[in-house]
Amino acid sequence: MFKPEYVRLYEQLCSAILNGQLSPGCRLPSSRQLAEDRGVSRNTALAAYDQLIAEGYVETRQGSGTYVARSIPDHITRPRRIAPTLWPTHAELSRLSAPPPRAAPVPTGLSERGRLLTNLPRMPIAELPVEVAGGTAFRIGLPALDEFPVVGWTDIHAAAARYPTVRMMRYHDPLGDRRLREEIAAHLATVRGIDCSPDQVMVVSGSQHGLDLAARVLLDPGDAVWLEDPGDLGARAALAAAGADIVPVPVDADGIDVATGMARRPTARMAFVTPSHQFPMGVTMSLKRRLALHEWAARTGAWIVEDDQDCEFRYEGRPLAALKSVDENHRVIYVGTFSRTMFPGLRLGYLVLPPELMNAFVAVRLSTDVHRGTVDQVAMAEFMARRGFARHLRRLRKVHGERRGLLLSELARLLPELTVLPSHGGLHLVARLPNDHDDVAASHAAAARGIHAWALSTHAIENRQAPALLLGYAGVRPSHMAGAVRVLAEVLRGPKKRDD
Incomplete structure (x- = not known):
């Protein structure tokens, strides 16, 4: 069902408040800043804020800004993740840009195994709510379906x-x-x-x-x-x-x-x-x-x-x-x-x-x-x-190799600050981010723009790596590659943390 952009933004902010990502008293960005961060019009940001104000989730303070309301009952929010009175960092704003989390609260009555599996990290299987750049950039594990x-x-x-x-x-x-x-x-x-x-x-x-x-x-x-x-x-x-x-x-x-x-x-x-x-x-x-x-x-x-x-x-x-x-x-x-x-x-x-x-x-x-x-x-x-299968494999090896080369070229041109790790095969590349980035936040922010960029840190148990994204190239048509990398560059070069 179609929802206006301001409704989607309102729902994401509301979810972040109820989840405790934005705790009571937390200062929110201005409507102008929020619009810039999300790539929407200022009217859209204002409409989302108006809805939150009308329902009592946020409040305005004359000459000071917009804040999460302190009157929200504690029992409907989760533990705080952001200290009150601080402007959210870029990583936190990026998380706000993500679609609402798929996982619902774990219900009671599950077995110990059921609770364990519910809480484990999972691969992003379902389609994103927004689809751009051909709909599959940079989904991992996906072959060139257009060549099938x-x-x-x-x-x-x-x-x-x-x-x-x-x-x-x-x-x-x-x-x-x-x-x-x-x-x-x-x-x-x-x-x-x-x-x-x-x-x-x-x-x-x-x-x-x-x-x-x-x-x-x-x-x-x-x-x-x-x-x-x-x-x-x-x-x-x-x-x-x-x-x-x-x-x-x-x-x-x-x-x-x-x-x-x-x-x-x-x-x-x-x-x-x-x-x-x-x-x-x-x-x-x-x-x-x-x-x-x-x-x-x-x-x-x-x-x-x-x-x-x-x-x-x-x-x-x-x-x-x-x-x-x-x-x-x-x-x-x-x-x-x-x-x-x-x-x-x-x-x-x-x-x-x-x-x-x-x-x-x-x-x-x-x-x-x-x-x-x-x-x-x-x-x-x-x-x-x-x-037919042997012929298809020969074709895919050629097509995937070409798309791999194209992605490497576009990353070097548009995102030279990323370091691509050596790999001689497969369907994806690992691109290391600058050390001041959060790969989970970057992944969420990319998802809001219709880009699949899975965080490497999600796969680690103890062996923590430098922040990096997994970028699948096989399922991206050549005509969409540059546009997809350009969107990713816009996401990764978004607003930084404010000093105030």
């Missing part, structure tokens, strides 16, 4: 849906469609050096589903698990849901620091890693670290969960083989997905499992969703068999 072979795929998918066989309509194999598993095994042998049987492949509903299954099968509550720090929020959630004792292990230029992991918890039950393109830092795990990780798992009987995300997209040098390709001791669970090569809405992923784990994974699978829907699997198998 829609006609070829829809023809194949429609045929599978229009003429389903009786076999497709019955309960299906919990491992997934046999033909698709054969195609996946053949693909992995060619591009990742993984020698596996189709009987070791389980089709799942995306990589997150696969991580959840692995945690359910292999972990008991309290089991220690190494997790890359900073690391993947989805993995963190799956491990937390299983009751794991998460052991953050720092990441450097060579990937996860295996020596630190062994020093902190040598008897950990599992290690979760993204060796090909570490998420979110983008580094590749060195051969020395890979060998050390294999040796540790073999010696202690630990499991390695390898999320091989973005392995298909490398633009400099040759990729190292997957950990699973040299899994002589059968300790690696390999996780793959079609979300970043096809499209996220497909919700198709897969696991490659050691033979001795197959029965356990099938049993746990039957306790959850039984099996994935058959039409998408049949269509994907046919798409791969006709070499």
Whole structure:
């Protein structure tokens, strides 16, 4: 439903007051300053303030300015975050520019696990309320959807849906469609050096589903698990849901620091890693670290969960083989997905499992969703068999590489104060901000302008990094790249903290 701009601004300010972001007695910016900060007309800012004054949320003081009303009952506000009588800093004003938080107050009656998962940081999956610069700048994990072979795929998918066989309509194999598993095994042998049987492949509903299954099968509550720090929020959630004792292990230029992991918890039950393109830092795990990780798992009987995300997209040098390709001791669970090569809405992923784990994974699978829907699997198998998937990957590598280069060029031209960290592949770059910036505040302010710029600090547990933003480039059309970077520059160069 359409809302006037002043109503949206009023609602955001009201939410900030009730949440305690702006506490009673806090001085607010002038209507002129607020309009400039938000990029709206002064009349819009005045109308929002008038509504807040009429409802008693703010008050004016002759010759002094506008303040959050002191008469707001304490029981409807959260603990103060801003000292009274101070003009909010730029970071605080940026947070006001963000859409109201998605998370509602945690309801009573939840399990301990439910409360834990509700409070964990989550990836920004839903669409922003404002969409500019092509609607997807700089969303992470998104391929070039505008380059997807829609006609070829829809023809194949429609045929599978229009003429389903009786076999497709019955309960299906919990491992997934046999033909698709054969195609996946053949693909992995060619591009990742993984020698596996189709009987070791389980089709799942995306990589997150696969991580959840692995945690359910292999972990008991309290089991220690190494997790890359900073690391993947989805993995963190799956491990937390299983009751794991998460052991953050720092990441450097060579990937996860295996020596630190062994020093902190040598008897950990599992290690979760993204060796090909570490998420979110983008580094590749060195051969020395890979060998050390294999040796540790073999010696202690630990499991390695390898999320091989973005392995298909490398633009400099040759990729190292997957950990699973040299899994002589059968300790690696390999996780793959079609979300970043096809499209996220497909919700198709897969696991490659050691033979001795197959029965356990099938049993746990039957306790959850039984099996994935058959039409998408049949269509994907046919798409791969006709070499449509291989052609699409070749096209995406070229397109993504070009868009990566364009983003680097525009950042150098419009935001030279940012430092882009080295990365040889993937779908996003990590851009470090000047040290006086708050990456969470910058992310919120960018969201208000329709720009996805996810904060790196959200992914850290202990290993705090310099402030930085994750900027996905694959889903941004070239014609929109400069405009998106320009908007980001305007956000990052917004008003600074006032001395008074």
